[in-house]
Amino acid sequence: MxxxxxxxxxxxxxxxxxxxxxxxxxxxxxxxxxxxxxxxxxxxxxxxxxxxxxxxTTKESEPLAELYEKTVSHDWDQVFKEGKTKFQLPKECITGHVEGQALKMLIHMSQARRVLEIGMFTGYGALSMAEGLPDDGCLVACELEPYLKEFAQPIFDKSPHGKKITVKTGPAMDTLKVRDSYCQS
Ligand SMILES: C[S@@+](CC[C@H](N)C(=O)[O-])C[C@H]1O[C@@H](n2cnc3c(N)ncnc32)[C@H](O)[C@@H]1O
The missing domain is CATH 1.20.5 (Single alpha-helices involved in coiled-coils or other helix-helix interfaces)
Structure with a gap:
């Protein structure tokens, strides 16, 4: 399309x-x-x-490709008009293929085990980074809009790396004040 x-x-x-x-x-x-x-x-x-x-750039995984397609084909203006999001979100917010693979490589090279993302949008960056984490790695994604968690979660669930991602909805400043928001390991 x-x-x-x-x-x-x-x-x-x-x-x-x-x-x-x-x-x-x-x-x-x-x-x-x-x-x-x-x-x-x-x-x-x-x-x-x-x-x-x-x-x-290395080809993206199937769940990432699906997430990209789902994001760019979604009617974000309509979602906003229906009051499902607080803000009008442009699809261009998305971290794309090249940036996603660069993030994944950086996570892998630095041997990071824990990632904190502020502002997840539809989760393309989060899932890219999760793919670079080890099996017991953990990524906490803070996202203001609850709609975006519902949007991303079904695709996270399809990926073997989705289990590493925890989405915390609400203003990141509030989320970060709560001790159990962070990766526990
Ligand atoms: C540029 S997009 C992020 C792109 C995303 N990292 C990706 O991989 O596609 C910015 C996101 O930050 C979220 N956001 C804005 N203010 C926020 C806040 N105070 N707390 C949490 N999320 C916030 C917006 O709802 C939006 O989804």
Whole structure:
């Protein structure tokens, strides 16, 4: 399924700006050809960067792919209108494939056993990091919106790593004041 892409990463913003600049340059006779050539080259390089990273990054697991698809195809505006979330959540909030695998690698390299995440959204980052934790590892994810816990939990339950994740709903500042919010091991 195709979803409307809003420029979100720094590279996507650069590509968007270069595309606009190229469009302006094309309609203005006063713009030197050399400047147009530079713009084209810069756009060619920038527009290939994210795709290259996507292609070269380790493939995500099936539960992560399902979570991504479920998140980007969800009608977050409708959910907000129905009063199910306190805030209007843009789907671009999600930690994507490349960031997720980078987080997983960092967790694995640092041999972390406990992770505290502030702001889980639909759990893509949480599940990515849980995949990098050892079997007895633990990740506590603080999330303001109870709706997001209900959204993520069925997919956490499908993953062999989901058992490492505990979601605490409510303002993180309140959650962090409660001693048993933390991983106990
Ligand atoms: C940018 S998103 C996080 C993305 C997420 N880490 C991921 O992997 O996709 C920010 C999240 O923080 C949550 N949030 C905002 N304020 C919060 C607070 N005071 N306590 C807990 N969660 C909060 C929002 O509801 C939202 O889901």
């Amino acid at each position: 195709l979803h409307e892409k809003v420029p979100d990463t720094p590279v996507e913003v650069i590509v968007d700006l270069l595309t606009k600049a190229k469009g302006i340059a094309a309609t203005c006779a006063a713009v030197p050809e050399e400047l147009k050539t530079h713009l084209n080259k810069a756009l060619d390089i920038a527009s290939g960067l994210d795709d290259y990273l996507e292609k070269m």
